[in-house]
Amino acid sequence: MYEGVSFVPLTWTDMLYLAPEFLLAAVFIVLVLLDLLLPKRITRQTIGWLTLAGIAASLLLVLLRMLDMNEGGVSSEAIRLLANSYRIDDFASLLKIVFLTGTGLIVLLALGSIRDDEAITDRAEYYYMLLPALIGAMMMTSSGNLVTLYIGLELLSLTSYVLVGMRRKSGLSAEAAFKYVVTGGISSAMILFGMSYLYGITGSVDLGSIAAALPDALVDFKALAYVGFFFMIAGFGIKIAAAPFHAWAPDVYQGAPTPISAFLAVIAKGAALAAVFRIFYSTLLMLQDENAIVSKDIWLALLVLAAAAMLVGATAALRQKNTKRLLALSGVANAGYMLVPIGISLSVVHSSNFSEFIYYLIAYLFMTIGAFAVVSTVSRSSGNEELKSFAGMYYRAPWTAAAMVVFVLSLSGLPVSGGFFGKLFILLGAANAKAYWLVGVIVLSSVISYYFYFGFVRQMFMRSGSEQGEIRVKAETGIVIWACAAATLALGLFPGPVMEWINAIFSLQSDLMINN
C-alpha cells in the first residue's frame, strides 16, 4: 500500500470502458467450461472459431471506443480508470488494434495448421490460452502504473510458456518451454528489481508521480536511478529479444508450434516494446539540465541495444538453415529497428517517433505472420523446417511463392512493400535526429540481411526441389497468407493515408505521457 491513493472501486461506466478486455476474459472462461463439457467426439475446431469470434468482437469494441474518443479532435483526453492505473488513450487503442488483428490472424493460422500437428494433444487449450495472453498484452499497453504493467506482463508471459509447450509429444517443444520459463524468469526478475528501485527513490509506482518526483530524487540517488532503469532495460531487452538478450529466441521459436512462434514474434515483442515506450517516455522526457544527462544515457543505452540487435540478428541469421530459427533472428534484427524510434527520443526537429514505431510494427506484423504462415504450409508438406524445403516452390505452388516474395521484399525493406516505408520512415527519423551512426547501422544490417532473406527466393525460384508434389494450402492458412500479402502491398503502395491517420489522432501530450 502506498500513500496518497485510496482504493477506488470500479463503476459500471468503468466496466464499459474495459469491455474489450472483459469480453475476452468472459469468452475465455466460457470456452474453458465448454471444453470440459463438450463430448470428446466434437471437434475442437469449433472452439478455435469461437476464439476468433471473441477476438473480432473485442476488436470492434476497441475500434468503436477509439472512434468515439477521437470525435472531438486530437486533443481528446485519455480515460483514466482505477486511480490512473489503467488508461485508455490512442496509444493503447492503436496497439490493441494491432495485437487483436495479429492474434486473430494467428488463430486462423492455428486453425489451418493444427490438423497436421500430431504433437498437440490439448487442441482446445491451444486456442483459448491465447486469450489471457492477449489480455496481458492489452493491459501492458494501457497501464498507467508499474504494478498493473507487471501484472499484464506476467499474464502474457505465463500463458506464453504454456503455449510454447503445447506440442506435448515433442521433446523440442518441452525443451523450448523450459528455456522460455527460465529466461522469462530472469527477465521478470530484472524488471521487477528495476521497478523496485524506481519505487524506492520516488515513493510511487504511478508513472505520472514517478516523473514528477524523479528530478528531486536524482539529486541524491542518481546511482540508484541508473540501477532501476538499466535493470528494466535488460529485463525488457530479454522480452523483446534484442541482442545480447536474444539467445533464447531461436530455440524457443523452433520448438513452439508455428502459430505460437508468430505470436511471440509479433504480439509478445510488440507488447514489451510498447511498455518500454510508455515507461521511458512518461518518466524521462521531463528531465532537464543536470538531470538530462541521465535520460541521455538511457536513450543511448536503448540505441546501443538497437544497434546490437540489428547487427547480431542479421549476421547470426546468415548461417541459419532452419526457417523458424531464421525468422527468430530476423525478429531480433527487427526488434532493433523498432527500438530506434524509441531510443532517438524527442527533439525540436523530430517528434514523429510514435508513428514511425507503429507503422513499422504494423508492417512487421503482416510480413512476419505472413512469412510464418508460408513456413507452416511448406514445412507441413515437406515434413521438415529446413530452408531447403522451399526448393522449387515456384513450380510446386507458384502463388504461394509469389506471396512469399512479397514478404521477403518487405522483410528486407525493398519497395513496393510496407517494410520499405516502415524502414524508410525510421531511417529518416534517425537522420532527422542527427543520429547518423545509427543510420549507418540500419543500412549495413539491411544490406547484410538481403543475403539470407533472398535465400528464400533463391530456393524457391532457382533450385528444383527433390520432392515434386504440389504444395496444398489449407483455406484458413491461405486467407492468412493473402490477407498479409495484400496488407503488405497496400502499406507499400499507399503509405500516406495510414501515416496521416496515425498522425491525426495521436498526440504525445494526451495519448502517451502520464501526468497528473
Next chain:
Amino acid sequence: MDKWTQTAWLIPLFPLTAFLILTALGRSYRRAGVIIGSLGSLGAFAYSLFILVDRLANSPLDYNKSFEWLAIGSYSLRIGFEITNLTSLMLSVVAFISFLVQLYSAGYMKNDERITVFYGYVSLFTFSMLGLVLSDNLLSLYIFWELVGVCSFLLIGFWFTLPKARAAAKKAFIVTRIGDVGLLLAILLLFWYMPEHALDFTTIQSVFDGQSGAITNGITTLIALLIFVGAIGKSGQFPLHVWLPDAMEGPTPISALIHAATMVAAGVFLIARTFDIFQDSAAAMETIAYVGGFTAIFAATVALAQNDLKRILAYSTVSQLGYMMMALGLGSLTGGIFHLITHAFFKALLFLGAGSVIHAVHTQNINEMGGLSSKMRVTTWTFAIGALALSGIPPFSGFWSKDVILAVAWDTNPLLFVIGLATAFITALYMSRLFILVFRGRPSAASAGANESPAVMTLPLIVLAVFAAASGFIETPWNGWFGKWLTDGPEEVHASGVAIVGSVAVGLLGLYIGWLVYGKKRLSLAARQEKKPWFVNMLERGWYIDELYIALFVKPLKLLSSMLLAFDTHVVGGVVRFAGAAVSTAGRTAARLQNGQAQTYGLAAIIGFVIIVVAIVGRRFLP
C-alpha cells in the same frame, strides 16, 4: 464532363487485367489467350472511343484528376491522368491498332507454342502505352516510357532461340537506354528548376507558356534538348536509329504495333505533350527540325537499297518519323500529330500486309518474291492502298498529312522544304520498287505455293486500308478543322499550292521512275548491274552507321571494360571478398552463442548487461 472522361483511368486496366489473367492461366490455354487478350484491348478501345466522341461533339475543357501518392516533407508527389484532345485521340488510335493487331495475330501466331505469352506481352504493352498517353505528369510518363521499352525488348526477343533476335533485343534496349538517360536528366532538371518541383504538364504549360521567366533561356534549351534526346532514342531518329531496323527480328505483328504505329511515335507524342518548353527555345526547335529533316532523307535513301521486306518498311518508318519531328521543329503541332495518326494507320497496314506476305512465302527477301498479286488479292489491294498513302498520292491519307508538313516548310524554311520534297520522291521510288518486286512480275519459286491468308488476318487489313485511304480528310488545305480541334485554334493554317503541286508531282514521278526501272526494266540502274557501285553498297549497309558505332564506341568500350573488369576482379573483388568473409566470421561468432544451453543464454545476457552499464553509466561515475 461526362462520366466516361472522369473514369478514364479505367482504360489501361482492361489490357492490364488481360495481362494478369493470361499470366495466371499459363501457356496451356491457347484459345483463351487470344480471346482474353483481344477483349482487353477491345474494351479499352470502346471506352476511349466514348471519350473521343464526347470530345468531338462537345469539345469540353481538359480534364485532369490526380491524387497525392507520397508526401516527403513539404514536397508532395501527385500522380493522375489527364484527358485532352490530343490524349483522347492517341488513346483511341493506340487501343484500335492494338486490337486489330491482336486479331491479326490470332492467325499469324497460330502455330507458335508460346502464343499465350505473346498475348500477355502485347496486353502489357497496350497497358503501358495507354498509361503513357494518360499520364498527367512527366514522372509517371517516364515509368510507362520504361515499361513500353521493356515490352519492346521482350517482344523483339520473343523468339529468343534465334541469336539474331537476342542480339536485336539487346541492341534495342541499350540504344534506347541512351535516349532514356537524356529524358531522365531532363526530368531531374525540371524537378530542380520548376516552381514547387512540379512535374505535371499543366504546370509546365503555364510556366513556359506564360514567359514567367522562372527558368532561364539556357536551361530551357538544355531541358528541351534533353527531352529531345529521349525522343530520338524512342522514335529512332538519327543518330540513335540503329536499333529500329534490327528490331524487325521480332514477330511481324509487333513490328506493326510497336515499331511502326505506337511506341516509336511516343517520342513525337512526348514532344507534343511538352511543346510549350520547345516553343520557348528557338535553338531547340531548329535542332529538332534539322535532325528530323536529315533523318527523313537519310533513312529514305537507305530504304531504297534494302532487300529485306521488313527492313525497307523499318527504314521507311524512321524516315516518316523524321517528317513528324521536322513538322514539330517547324512549329506545326498539327502537322506532326496528323502525320503520326495517318502514319499509324498506313504503316500498321503495310506491316500487317508484309506479315501476310511473309506468312505465305516464308522469306523476307523481296528479290525472291514476285507475282503475288494474282494469288493474294486482298493483301495486294490493301498493300497498294498503304503504299499509295505512304507515297503521298491523293486522295490517300498520307498525302494530306505530308502536305501540311510541306506547306509549313514552304512558308518557313525553304531548305527543309526541298529536303521534304526529295524525301517524298525517294519514298515513292522505293515503295514502287517494293510493290513491283513483291506483287508484280512472274511468280518466283517461293511464291508459287502462296495462298491468301485467313480471314482473321485479312479483315484487319481491310479495316486499316479504309482508314489509310480516308483518314486524311480530317485536315485539308481548305478545311483546318483538325488543327483547330487539336491545338484549340491558335496555330496558323498553312496552305500552299506549291506544296500540293510539288508533292503530287514528285510522288507520281517517283512511282513512274520506279515502274520504268523495276516494272518495264527500261532504265538500267546501277542497282541491277552485276557489280554494285560503292554507293549502293553504302546504302545497303545503312551508310555504315553501325560499323561506325562499332569502331567508335563498341570497340573502345570493350577495351575499357576489359580493363575495368581486371580492376573489378582483383581490387574491388578482393575488398568484397574480404567484407564477405568478415561478415561471415561475425555470423559464425554470433551463431556460436546458440549452443542450446539456457545457462549460457542467461550468462550472455548478464555479460551484455554489465558491458552496457559499464560503458554508458560507468563514465559518469569516474572521477
